[in-house]
Amino acid sequence: MSEVTNPKRGRPGYDQAAILEIAVLAFNEHGYDATSMSKLASRLSLSKAAIYHHFSSKEELLELALDHALGGLENVITQPGATTGPAIDRVAHVLRGAVLVLAERLPYVTLLLRVRGNTEVECNALERRRVFDRFVATLVLAARDEGSLRADLDAGVVTRLLFGMVNSIAEWYRPNGAADAARLANDVLTVALDGLRFRD
Amino acid sequence: MSEVTNPKRGRPGYDQAAILEIAVLAFNEHGYDATSMSKLASRLSLSKAAIYHHFSSKEELLELALDHALGGLENVITQPGATTGPAIDRVAHVLRGAVLVLAERLPYVTLLLRVRGNTEVECNALERRRVFDRFVATLVLAARDEGSLRADLDAGVVTRLLFGMVNSIAEWYRPNGAADAARLANDVLTVALDGLRFRD
DNA sequence: GTCTATAATTAGATAGAC
DNA sequence: GTCTATCTAATTATAGAC
Numbered sequence: 001m002s003e004v005t006n007p008k009r010g011r012p013g014y015d016q017a018a019i020l021e022i023a024v025l026a027f028n029e030h031g032y033d034a035t036s037m038s039k040l041a042s043r044l045s046l047s048k049a050a051i052y053h054h055f056s057s058k059e060e061l062l063e064l065a066l067d068h069a070l071g072g073l074e075n076v077i078t079q080p081g082a083t084t085g086p087a088i089d090r091v092a093h094v095l096r097g098a099v100l101v102l103a104e105r106l107p108y109v110t111l112l113l114r115v116r117g118n119t120e121v122e123c124n125a126l127e128r129r130r131v132f133d134r135f136v137a138t139l140v141l142a143a144r145d146e147g148s149l150r151a152d153l154d155a156g157v158v159t160r161l162l163f164g165m166v167n168s169i170a171e172w173y174r175p176n177g178a179a180d181a182a183r184l185a186n187d188v189l190t191v192a193l194d195g196l197r198f199r200d
Numbered sequence: 201m202s203e204v205t206n207p208k209r210g211r212p213g214y215d216q217a218a219i220l221e222i223a224v225l226a227f228n229e230h231g232y233d234a235t236s237m238s239k240l241a242s243r244l245s246l247s248k249a250a251i252y253h254h255f256s257s258k259e260e261l262l263e264l265a266l267d268h269a270l271g272g273l274e275n276v277i278t279q280p281g282a283t284t285g286p287a288i289d290r291v292a293h294v295l296r297g298a299v300l301v302l303a304e305r306l307p308y309v310t311l312l313l314r315v316r317g318n319t320e321v322e323c324n325a326l327e328r329r330r331v332f333d334r335f336v337a338t339l340v341l342a343a344r345d346e347g348s349l350r351a352d353l354d355a356g357v358v359t360r361l362l363f364g365m366v367n368s369i370a371e372w373y374r375p376n377g378a379a380d381a382a383r384l385a386n387d388v389l390t391v392a393l394d395g396l397r398f399r400d
Numbered sequence: 401g402t403c404t405a406t407a408a409t410t411a412g413a414t415a416g417a418c
Numbered sequence: 419g420t421c422t423a424t425c426t427a428a429t430t431a432t433a434g435a436c
């Protein structure tokens with residue numbers, strides 16, 4: 001991926017993606033605002049000026065990182081599984097897809113989930129997240145109307161609790177292969193749809 | 201509560217709690233690091249120096265806020281409902297209590313949930329959170345052993361998903377009376393224990 | 401592609417008057 | 419309890435050499 005782990009015949013420098021990867025890890029560890037360009041440069045064993053050769057500003061690092069996370073999520077809701085078939089299956093597809101994207105692009109999605117809307121870049125990212133959220137809210141309503149989901153709870157609350165459960169995975173999940181993420185996605189669907197109570 | 205909303209015969213100033221309340225709101229809106237003492241002073245219509253009369257440092261504001269959130273949560277797990285009776289009831293008690301504390305001390309708990317462990321103050325808060333988390337994890341295991349909760353899922357994953365659902369409430373809930381919070385707590389327990397699937 | 405040096409601004413915090 | 423003025427250190431970002 002990066003020229004550091006896969007160097008092209010001794011060329012020493014970082015490319016954009018390699019710097020971004022390390023920057024995102026640092027942002028998640030200490031917070032975006034608490035991670036100064038100096039600290040980032042130390043972590044890369046580079047000077048600050050070298051980073052500015054690859055990115056025009058600190059905020060551009062954030063923008064590209066958020067775009068990578070959002071691209072993954074938006075991809076989930078444009079797949080056929082999210083737009084065709086019974087609503088309950090579409091809900092399951094999107095929940096599963098969100099967990100898998102979260103696991104695959106963990107640091108990027110983690111960063112996205114912590115954005116508060118301080119700047120224009122952050123506001124744009126939040127708006128793209130809201131489009132995703134609204135899509136899922138609509139699916140939940142449809143699954144309720146078709147009789148697949150219980151109707152005695154507020155659909156908005158239900159949707160938010162579902163997202164809360166999925167998004168919170170970013171706080172503790174550490175990747176361990178694709179099979180691991182697939183099992184986690186199944187567990188989420190089991191808890192969400194069937195609950196934790198023992199049934200014989 | 202504060203001398204601003206309930207002034208003592210025209211004394212104009214803020215007291216510690218009144219400043220803290222507004223500071224916590226600002227920290228949640230823009231992030232702790234992104235909220236400078238200058239911005240905070242503007243928001244209070246005070247000078248920076250006036251804030252330093254009430255608090256010795258920016259971090260002391262954070263420390264007192266986190267302590268208020270943690271005190272509420274720790275209170276939940278020392279109540280009789282959390283330590284006596286069937287494990288499934290104790291799990292329900294703690295989940296319900298966590299939701300109610302979150303609703304009642306919303307800005308303080310919101311701030312707590314965003315702490316990453318950058319400083320000693322943050323690390324201490326995280327450690328107190330972990331004590332709470334471990335208590336709940338133990339309860340979930342006990343409820344499983346007594347046959348109340350399903351045993352086909354990893355108990356650690358289940359506990360984290362439960363917390364994820366509860367904690368995510370801070371991202372969207374806006375208080376509307378105690379009855380509102382009690383209903384929300386019931387909804388959380390319904391989803392967590394019985395799931396969303398329609399059952400006739 | 402990376403460096404050193406530095407500009408311009410802002411941060412947290414303090415001194416001392418009222 | 420609050421103010422103005424100020425300190426020092428750290429911040430983002432740029433200039434120009436190699």
